[in-house]
Amino acid sequence: MKLEQLAARVDRITQEFETINALRDDTLERSRALVRSCAQSIRAIHRHEFEEAEAMLAQARQDALAMVEPLADFPYLYHAGYTQDALKELVEAHLVYAFVADGDLPTPDQLYVTGATYLNGMSEAATEMRRFVLDLMRRNQVEAAEPYLTVMDEIYTLLSTVDFPDAVTGGLRRQTDVLRSVLERTRGDLTIGMRQEQLQAALQRFEEMQVQQK
Secondary structure: OHHHHHHHHHHHHHHHHHHHHHHHHHHHHHHHHHHHHHHHHHHHHHOOOHHHHHHHHHHHHHHHHHHHHHHOOOHHHHOOHHHHHHHHHHHHHHHHHHHHHOOOOOOOHHHOOOHHHHHHHHHHHHHHHHHHHHHHHHOOOHHHHHHHHHHHHHHHHHHHOOOOOHHHHOOHHHHHHHHHHHHHHHHHHHHHHHHHHHHHHHHHHHHHHHHHHO
């Protein structure tokens, strides 16, 4: 009798494992779809194709909801690394859009994320601003790049005030250190670009004066 009871219990647990495993596989696939949608939206933002970016962000939110809804009774799957990494990408994409296209800043609840995931996504969004700075500098639009450096600086300052263990913040300290390094390099690049622009303007004025004197 005892062995029969154990066999029945093992059978129930096995069925639960089958359900969890199927849900895990489905969540992993949905997380990949979410990452793709977010990457496509950021690519569209870089191209200033904002209507397409908005459409991709809407798709990303749908993908995120489809991923997290079935996990209500499975918090360990919601907090799994691949789930949180995908949701972090969702935060990054929305914040990049807000910074570049003056869109709304969604709340953590609107993106189905925890506070820690939101802050880590914020850090990555600030890091992404470097690409916008460099793109503008390549087009000789140095002054237009400065607001993006300001965004990076302000976000770094905000995140630096969050002083809790990594177990609470999801490794935010490391992300903030990465942002600091990117911020310093970007500030240096932009400073050099501005000085070069000033030097070119001074040379041009000098050449114009020489022409007038002749």
